[in-house]
Amino acid sequence: MAHRQAQQRRPSIHDVASRAGVSAATVSKVMAGVTTVKPENAQRVFDAVEHLGYRVDPLASDMRRAKRRIIGAIMPEFESEFFGQMVSQLESLAEQRGYTLVAASSRESEARETEILARMHDWRGAGVVLAPVRNEHGPAAAFMKANGMTGVLIDRVLSDDAFDTVSADSASASAEVARALIGKGHRHILVIGLGEQAATVRARLDGFRATALKLAPDVRIDVVLAETDVEPLRAQLRDYFAKGERPTAVYSLFLKGTLVALSEFRRRGWHCPNDISLVGFDDAEWMQVTWPAIAAVVQPVRQIAGHAMEALFARIEGEEGPPTARLEPCKVLMRESVGSPGNVPHSGGGDRQ
């Protein structure tokens, strides 16, 4: 094979040194851009590097460093647009600073989350961006504290006494949703969510309820919260509708909830927005191409990622001071899935598609 010879051992700093006729220390300095090297020697080093195709081994390079140029990222999952964009952003930001991002998925399990964190700790990276499965009080954050790790918590968190946090401003966004729905005339609204993610769900729910009640004290707000998983939520939702409850709008506090709501609407033959209105927390690309387009709260992924990395690198560089808790403003996109109640006869049947 023509390319077999390339399989050889890669050149090390010593190979460069001997070819340039200098010591390894000098090569190291040249690579690091130190200026106290005679230009002539520097040039010889550059030539040797060029000729041998030498590149610094990041692993060996990190060995002597207290803080290795590795950033860990732990997300609850990789399958959703939100966390996909998040990882992509974080990777890009880490890379810009010469760090390598090692991402891992906790698969919505707190046990796994802690395991992964322990493994990240073994790597002795400079810092970790953790999007906890549940909230900032879980075992993972505790592990980070107990081991003096540097890190930032994002997404499903509010604030913490040890780590900087960055998340979407759920409360304000929910208040805006409330204003919109009340403004359209809705007076019976169902809110669905998962209780697990205590922190943010609470913020979203409270933000929504407070504003809705202020604007329309007579509004009826029902809440269907499942504990852990999506399927129980579906079951509860089915029960709720089976009891004959007929809200004019549904506000889903998270993406999968929006999917569950939509599929339950389908089952019952209800159509948005004529039969019922729908708004969901979390936007997705498909939501604007379906009929109707689904109204959604857009989380500012770039801002969250950006400020998380900013905070993290500040801490890595030794910044002291009490932990900060950042809330990034969301955008609410009121699409066609939201209408006014009673505009069209409630009766099912007929007008499909």
Place this chain on the structure above:
Amino acid sequence: MAHRQAQQRRPSIHDVASRAGVSAATVSKVMAGVTTVKPENAQRVFDAVEHLGYRVDPLASDMRRAKRRIIGAIMPEFESEFFGQMVSQLESLAEQRGYTLVAASSRESEARETEILARMHDWRGAGVVLAPVRNEHGPAAAFMKANGMTGVLIDRVLSDDAFDTVSADSASASAEVARALIGKGHRHILVIGLGEQAATVRARLDGFRATALKLAPDVRIDVVLAETDVEPLRAQLRDYFAKGERPTAVYSLFLKGTLVALSEFRRRGWHCPNDISLVGFDDAEWMQVTWPAIAAVVQPVRQIAGHAMEALFARIEGEEGPPTARLEPCKVLMRESVGSPGNVPHSGGGDRQ
């Protein structure tokens, strides 16, 4: 702070050695599970490990190894369900074998792809799973060859003369779609795609065309292929419809194309499946909850990831022999977006939702 003391340097193998009263070499052996150690000494080591909370530093451990226990994964993007699941699977499989997965996104750029690959090469990992932006003939695969890297190509590839490949069996799946559409009576079908991803797009198109023409020689198959980006495709599609073309079904060869098709249908007020039928390559969670549910080809992500890792580890462990090209069978889900043409008056208007 209570947790400040934990910030200290982590115990090294020498700390364990001195506490257990043995040499570092012995500790290393015990950790590696070598049996030629006196049980009594082994126990002392275990005790010391336990007491100090010692864990092997993977980075230091990898230093002396020729093949480091790191696997690189390069995907065109992280934002879609498909690649999200893929990364998640790959991570899990790597982890099972005690490897760490380092994932990076090429963001659909071949230039970036090669850069990332070079960086992965710097890490001297044991192998790389590359999902090329375009196909197996790009600069990234060439780089891998030139540098004698171990790797597997997945997704947008057919077969290669240097690397094992694993991808979805696009041709067979497309043939099945053709059978379904022809069977439903469609005789004017539009296929849309991106020409960039030559390999797979070609397979999907040819597979579809061959079967459709065999079953119904009179069928008319139009093709709208954009070169690089999605927006030009949208424009071309718009032109196509503006010319008055009126196929009874559209087959989109990739996910974003399905979204584009849907949004163009919306623009023109056409509804599936009455006005036009739609099938897309690539499934997504939302497709089964919209009205109508969108018919889709489901790629076997787990199988692709599984066989990719299998092949990769076989090569890492020194397996010789010519590269293999695996095709994993897809599942075609014929949902409501596909109907028979002419069942319902073509006229627009009227029956919305």
Place this chain on the structure above:
DNA sequence: CAACCACGAAAAATCGATTTACTCATTTTG
């Protein structure tokens, strides 16, 4: 002109493991 400084580079220590080579005992074997 001897003592002192500054500069640039080399030598050596270090990071935290793994692995090779070697050293004692203890057993087995001729």
Place this chain on the structure above:
DNA sequence: CAAAATGAGTAAATCGATTTTTCGTGGTTG
């Protein structure tokens, strides 16, 4: 009973860099 084989463990080399210490050399300065 001496020689060879085996067992268990350690010291030292190694991986590929970085960083500290040391060493010359040439130029200043008193």
